[in-house]
Amino acid sequence: QKEVEQNSGPLSVPEGAIASLNCTYSDRGSQSFFWYRQYSGKSPELIMFIYSNGDKEDGRFTAQLNKASQYVSLLIRDSQPSDSATYLCGSSGGGADGLTFGKGTHLIIQP
Amino acid sequence: GAVVSQHPSWVICKSGTSVKIECRSLDFQATTMFWYRQFPKQSLMLMATSNEGSKATYEQGVEKDKFLINHASLTLSTLTVTSAHPEDSSFYICSARRDGGEMEFFGPGTRLTVL
Numbered sequence: 001q002k003e004v005e006q007n008s009g010p011l012s013v014p015e016g017a018i019a020s021l022n023c024t025y026s027d028r029g030s031q032s033f034f035w036y037r038q039y040s041g042k043s044p045e046l047i048m049f050i051y052s053n054g055d056k057e058d059g060r061f062t063a064q065l066n067k068a069s070q071y072v073s074l075l076i077r078d079s080q081p082s083d084s085a086t087y088l089c090g091s092s093g094g095g096a097d098g099l100t101f102g103k104g105t106h107l108i109i110q111p
Numbered sequence: 112g113a114v115v116s117q118h119p120s121w122v123i124c125k126s127g128t129s130v131k132i133e134c135r136s137l138d139f140q141a142t143t144m145f146w147y148r149q150f151p152k153q154s155l156m157l158m159a160t161s162n163e164g165s166k167a168t169y170e171q172g173v174e175k176d177k178f179l180i181n182h183a184s185l186t187l188s189t190l191t192v193t194s195a196h197p198e199d200s201s202f203y204i205c206s207a208r209r210d211g212g213e214m215e216f217f218g219p220g221t222r223l224t225v226l
Binding site: 032034036042046051097099100102 | 216
């Protein structure tokens, strides 16, 4: 069974610091990985996706993938209070598969 | 852009009634759409994969006769919760994938409350 594990938190980070969110997955066949941000009562919004080993940067966000360790992370630089949300890690086996999500990490950025 | 809409955004119904939720991709065609359900403080759970022109594929434990899915066009999928009961109260979210793409774009969700 495909599983994605995340620490539910809450993870508290001071404003301006780097927030580090981690995720592990069980299915070695997973090919693509996604980070979504979800505010309370709202639908998830895509932040980044990654499918190659290494780092991928987009503005303040950096996604990291290590397929050997089955580990995905998201770094948020210069954290802002508006970054406070639940961050969902999702994996896809490619093709017509839907995403398998972790339970999400609740991030709190303290002003 | 990649905009996905859902209608209604919320619905309250009596136990035993059926509720239809629409999911539309507004500016792109989506051969594949997905239906998720999220209970409070839980993650999104994939319910089914909706394929245009063919039968939906349901995840283990999801009753296909209770959650009817119709993907009649490349921009519209509907989920009908038949004979809804209070335990079906949840946040139902659809997503759509561009043809040939991997990213899923989520709709705003539909909050269903069954009394």
